[in-house]
Structures are given as C-alpha cells and as structure tokens.
Amino acid sequence: MRRTVRLLTGTALAVAAAGAAAAPAHGGDTGGRLEVFPATVVPGGDVTVTSTSCGDSGTATGDASAVGAGHFTLAPTAHEGEATGHFRVPPSAQQGTYEIDVICTEGDDWATGDLVVTLSSERAQVSPRGSVKTGVGGALGPDPVQTAGGVAALAVAAAGGTWLLHRRARGDGI
C-alpha cells in the first residue's frame, strides 16, 4: 500500500520537476520535511500539517489523497515562512502508513511527511495520574538580595553611630 503510494507520488513529482526544469530551481529535487500532527490518527480524525518549505509566499496545495482525504490548501501562519492546513481522515480509512505531500504554489519546492492510521486510538487514552511536582519552595525562603541589602545598611548605621559616639566622647558637642 505504502510502496504504491510512494511510487505514484515519486512519478508525479518527477513529472512536476521535469515541467519546472526550465524555471530556476530551488531545492525542487529534495523535498522538505512536513510536520504532520497528530502523526497517528484514527479514521474520522482531524489532521494539521505545517510546512516551512514554501518560503515567504507561504501558500501551498496539500495532497492527502493517499489516505482518501483529497486535496487541501495550506495558508501562511503568523510565523514567517510557515504554512499550515487541515484535512479530515475519512471514517472508512484503513489501517496503515500514508504519505502526505505538499507542493508550494510558487516555485517547485515540496515537502512530505507520514501519517499513521490506527483503528484503536493510543493517543489521549493514557492520561496522567496523580499530582504534579511543580515547585520546591524556593519562593518561600529568605530573599538573599534583601538580606544582603539589610546587612549592608546596618553596617553603614553602625559606622555612623560609632563616628557620632566618637565625636561626643571628644566633646565636640552633639
């Protein structure tokens, strides 16, 4: 299944690359990595793909036809040079690993990533248990900066006091 998908995609890309050979190529022969989230999904689940392969223009067309979800559009995100899009895995999808492809609207850059379809969801089934260890009490202790400042100020006070007492003892008048 997966091999067939790869072969077909490879052919499509070869055709695309040949068509674009006259245009200035920027990395068209090596596809970028596509972030597929979640990487494992149950039939009927939603998937988000994010690509950084399309530069500033951002937009791209996604191809999830391998898993039966057809084509979808990727739009630029708030992050520079990043495009994202969504598709839904059909409820009838079979278990397996499918290739998801993205072809940039401008240029001939592309990206590819894998999506695993499982029939039983492993995701979100294991919930955490018990409390979370998120503190050691460091906010509770004495503040070393304030303490040091206090000690310094008291030292100044002691020096001043000594000086004044010294004056007084000499009868300089206070």
Place this chain on the structure above:
Amino acid sequence: MRRVGNTAMAAVTAAALLSGAWLLRNGSETHAPPQPTAAEAHSGPSDPRSAPPLPPSPPDRIRIPSLRVDAPLMGLRLTGAGSLDVPPAREKNLAGWYEAGTTPGETGTAIVAGHVDNADGPAVFYGLGAAKKGAVIEVARRDGTVALFSVDAVEVYDARDFPDEKVYGAARRPELRVITCGGGFSPGTGYQGNVVVFAHLTGSR
C-alpha cells in the same frame, strides 16, 4: 558647620538603621504563593456550551493577561510512575503541555503544567492560585490560531487524594487544565498538592 555635619551624619545613621532593619525583616519573610479562595471553586453544573472545537494543532505559548503570564510551552510526557512530567526547573518562564493528549482547542481535556517556583524563587505559575473565574487564558498554536479559554474554577487538591478523573478525565467540549504546585508547604515533603485551573474554549482568533 560642625553641628550641621553631625546632624547630617545622625540622619544618615538613622535612615540606614531603619532601612536595614526593614530589609532584613522583609527579606526573611516567607512569600507563599497565592492560593485560590472558596469563591473560585466549582459551583453547580458547569455551562455545557463552548465555542466550536478547533482542529488539532500543538500549542506554542500560553498567556494569562490577568496574571501577567506569557510563557513558551514545551511538550511533556509521563514519568515512569505515570504522573505528568514537568519542564526543567531552572527555566523560570517555561510551561509545558501533555503532548500525548488533547491539543488546546480540540474537543477533550488539554493539560498544561508549570512550576510555581524553583530554587531561586517564583516561577511561571507563581500567581496561578490568584486566577479568577471568567479570566481569559490564551493559547497560541502552531497553526497560527490563538485558542481563547475562560476560567470556570480554580481548585487546590491534596496530592494524597488527587482527583485524577476530574482533572485529567475526558471532556465533551474543548477544555483546558492549568496545573502548578500549591496547598500547604512543609520543608520535608514540599508542596502538599496542586492548584488546578479549569477552563473551557470560548473562541479563537
């Protein structure tokens, strides 16, 4: 002239004495993090309505404007004991989300956790116990959307009797939990439990 000098020195000495005493006193005081009041606890059945769920997308950042929280999020997994792992304690302004679970904005319960303090002092969620019902929590996501949540309740739970189902259990609408340490503190065993903020999705932008 000499008298003026003496007066000035006396004033400086007195000021240093007072400020020194104040600094020492204040510096040795404990600065316990705020804890939720009973008014912020769950009251009655929660409003089942929420905004339509968002597609799954991992979160980048959490912001709680009313508490001046604005921190990046890292992925968290489970410890060997099955509890939620936590971000590295030395990173003061870093929170985490349970990356094997629901993403914030999706239908279900998304979980975010962060430190109340570390060895140096207060950390990212020091003020979490002061959150109020209705406060806005923003989660910026990888797909460029910002999921907006509204606080439903703020609770504190003892670690010995932690309500796993209530905190981590599945939800039929997009919900969020934000967790940090709380409850009493004892030097031997540390914080006694967790402050947990319950929130639901109200929209996105």
